[in-house]
Amino acid sequence: MKEFSTVFTFYLRKHLRSKGFMIITLLMCVAAVIVMVITNSFLNDSKKETLYIVNHTEALRDILDSDIYQNDSMGDLQLDFSMLNNEDLNSDLVKKAKDKKVSIVVFEEEDGQITMNVIDKGKINYTDISLLQNVTKQILQTKNAIKSGISPEVLQEINTTINIKNTNTSLDEGSVAAPFILFLVMILFIILYSNSSVNEIAYLKTNRVMEIFSTSIKPLPLYLGVNIATALIPVIQLSITGVCIWIMNNFVNFDFDKINSSMGIKLSSIDFSTLVLYIVFLLLGYFVYSFISTSLVSIVNRIEDINNIAVPIAMIGLIQYFIGIIALQQDSLILKICSYIPLTSPSVMFLRYACGYAGIGEVVVSICILIVVECMLAFLGAHLFTRGISYYGNLKEFLSLIGSSKKKKKNII
């Protein structure tokens, strides 16, 4: 344990002091801040258009009132009644709208007919104007009906409205977006950091420090120390980025919820237990790829051979991405199978759980399979690592070396 903690601490400090860690963490924080700033400014730009109401009619004198309209949504319009009783001529109002770059609607009455004269520079959406027209018409009709002696009950019967209720059986895109983003980040980190551990092993392979290590420490604590220290780096980076977002949300007056809803992301779909599962699956996923890559890389010698091993494993990692796209549509059989295969299960099972396809029971089974497989991979990896890391012959010789290590040699002089 002491040996493990010594190696673990050394490698963790080594990673934390590396320029790569600092640059990637900084980039992640900067990217998060930039996305928040851009989205926030975009939201500010998409404020509701103010429409000044001017009344030149007698019929609407008691109707056009901010108190009456405040309960009605006018789409993207923000009604302003400060110019309600303005008696300027239309030409003066046009000039004013032009000078002050505002939109004005003037209610005018001519021969018993009420007209809405909209003065704007094309910023007003006419669906919203139509809405304003209908609401005003309805209020006017109600007022006239009551004046004609129709009882409120009869009036309510006449004005029966038909409401629209929509039940969407497909997945809510907003609920899927957050898990899918986390899913993509998980795949990226698994590939990136398992590759990082490959580089560490490749370095040990090409550097005789391993011979000193091998004469100082047992293989398993060394192997696990290198791999686990590397595993913590993405978790630390995600945490730092999370703190950065939290600071922006709490101290820089960014409306995080509004930003996320505007981007179609429902963060409410990610609760604490999902986050914990995310970290667990991220680590387990990393270990699968890391143990496989590092044990295989430790038995080859040339840099091109190292790439030949690392690249196909990374390609297998990318398969998870395509499986994740299927998850956006439906919970298919292939998705279920992949959520139990260790090479794909960490990310796919997380996505299935976060989308509501899989229950906690399935998650536990998947985690158990992963842990068992990873224990086996760790022991196998440590063995190959120890035997392979200080061997500099070709692979065929190495395999025969492993195979013949327990055989009694004949013809020994």
Add this chain to the structure above:
Amino acid sequence: MNKVEVNGLVKYYGDFCAVNDVNFSFSSGKLTAICGRNGSGKTTSIRCLLGLLKEDKGEFLVNGSKQELDFKKIGYLPEERGLFVKERIDFQLELLARLKGMNKKDARESIDYWINKFDIAQYKTKKLENLSKGNQQKVQMIATLVHNPDIIILDEPFSGLDPINMQFFIDLIKELKENGKCILVSSHQLALIEGICEDICIINKGKCVYSGSIIDLQNKYSSDYLYFSTKSDVKGLDVEEYGPLSYRIKLNNPDEFNKKLNEIMNSSIDVETIGRKKLNLQEIFVELVGDKK
């Protein structure tokens, strides 16, 4: 007092026999060298001894009993240098010291002691890549000695050193020997080996050609020679030129020295230096393991 014995070591790589029945020993208070051509099996023997490779046959005796070497008591300097080039020197030395069982305080004290002894205190917090090759070699040597090992195995300790640093390393190895350390040195620099080691094991094509003291080796494989140097013309004398202005005459029996000396004195040549000695280790080595045509 420690003694390590390697008996009947055999190691195969697949069908290739890399080490075949090699025997040697090294003990406290004297220096033992292991020599051989490239690929002769020196490093494989050392790796088997260290447990980096599993031997196919043979036994290792530590102080007379069959047991594995205690890693914590071994200091090993690998043939090709191996440390983290982009890492601070003090951090990696502390890691290696702690892996050898030292606590943090003792490790730091030991690092300070050795860094000052090697006169590289100013580089303590620098990355290894910022140091010259000679200074990197010093750091590598500190990594070998930082935990005060009883058994020290040095694989090519003098490679890449300038004459001053080489002398420093020689003095250090002698000092370690006087402090009772059990030291095995693998090197191709036979002139150095001859100057500092008492015992030698010569390996050729995986087999042990000789194992024993260097003096016995010279007595066994070398005649006496009369050596002299002169700027004069040596025509007319039956001499062998073995270097610039340097000559030697093989003595077929011990009494022949005075006869040959008189011959030279009676000639007209102006002798600058003259002496009697055997072939050096380099020449005996070539004689023993060189390809005979």
